[in-house]
Amino acid sequence: ELQELHCIGCGATIQTEDPQALGFAPASSLNREDIICKRCYRLKHYNEVQDVSLTDDDFLRILNGLGDKKGLIVMLVDIFDFDGSWLPGLQRFVGNNPILLLGNKVDLLPHSMKRPPLMNWMRGRAKELGMKPVEVDLISSLRDGDLDPILKKVEKLRKGGDVYVVGCTNVGKSTFINRVIHEVSGEKDVITTSHFPGTTLDIIEIPLDDGSMLVDTPGIINHHQMAHVVTDKTLKAITPKKEIKPVSYQLNEEQTLFFGGLARLDYISGGRRSLTCYLPNSIKIHRTKLEKADDLYANHLGDLLQPPFADDVATFPKLVAQEFHVKTKMDIVFSGLGWVTLEEGAHVKAWVPENVNVTIRRTIM
Ligand code: GDP
Incomplete structure (x- = not known):
């Protein structure tokens, strides 16, 4: 009888079919004693997170979970594809938790576009789409240097609580999280699988200074993107x-x-x-x-x-x-x-x- 295998890092059920989905491990790795999925492997050995995409149902399940938690929600959108990278209904799911809306990839926009009107535009568009973020900001996760003001803002808004990062695939969430890991952990080796014990199925937790966590949730596939x-x-x-x-x-x-x-x-x-x-x-x-x-x-x-x-x-x-x-x-x-x-x-x-x-x-x- 075939037994279900689980990743020792995150607990996900191991599968060998879809490298983009949760719990993927190459078939050749299955005869080992401790099986670890590709995502945890990369995190453990390279301090690098990889985006894992989910079905809509799984994603809704995670969003629903957010409503029961207390913390700051950081939602990333691709400023170059604002509506296309939107997460509809997020406001409804997160309960009373504050949302910080970050427009990523600002480096792509023409320099002639000024930040204040752009942020105003984001606020207006978010409102039309049914969200009322406590703050909005712009960021380039690829460009060095402008992460600091964002981290300060996160620090202020989270009030000692956890931080949940959400976004659909391709908005640059992994790039962002990886920058944060480097910034927060400093040393290379701080993130290991032991920091996220086998209790949580779908999320990666990055410890912050005071015992709170920065939590990376899987990105949802937005099927209407090019x-x-x-x-x-x-x-x-x-x-x-x-x-x-x-x-x-x-x-x-x-x-x-x-x-x-x-x-x-x-x-x-x-x-x-x-x-x-x-x-x-x-x-x-x-x-x-x-x-x-x-x-x-x-x-x-x-x-x-x-x-x-x-x-x-x-x-x-x-x-x-x-x-x-x-x-x-x-x-x-x-x-x-x-x-x-x-x-x-x-x-x-x-x-x-x-x-x-x-x-x-x-x-x-
Ligand atoms: P994820 O699916 O949300 O985790 O997105 P990734 O982090 O894999 O990024 C998707 C693509 O966007 C990659 O090609 C990244 O190099 C690119 N990307 C991420 N952040 C930025 C950014 O701030 N500026 C630009 N120009 N590209 C970015």
């Missing part, structure tokens, strides 16, 4: 690495912009105008006449229009469209890709791969 419909190679190519440079286009009515082959914007009516694209520099923008757009896409996806690359075309979902009438200055957001800012009076059709979100919002600029 990241989940493209291959790893394409994802790598479209993940912005440095500051986004806005590019403006003068468009006539009935012209189309292709963003590689990943998305498309038809400018239908509203007179000759300029619109501004905020996309990773690696995505080539291709302009054409609306009447030629369908044919161009059918014949040149994967070569002229890339990414996706030629080998990915077969599995790339078809594009579907949504229409928008822009009443005041707004952003059309292609989740996980970027956005286009439009002034009032524009009528556009925005195309994204099936199941990826395209939304309209008050402009972030």
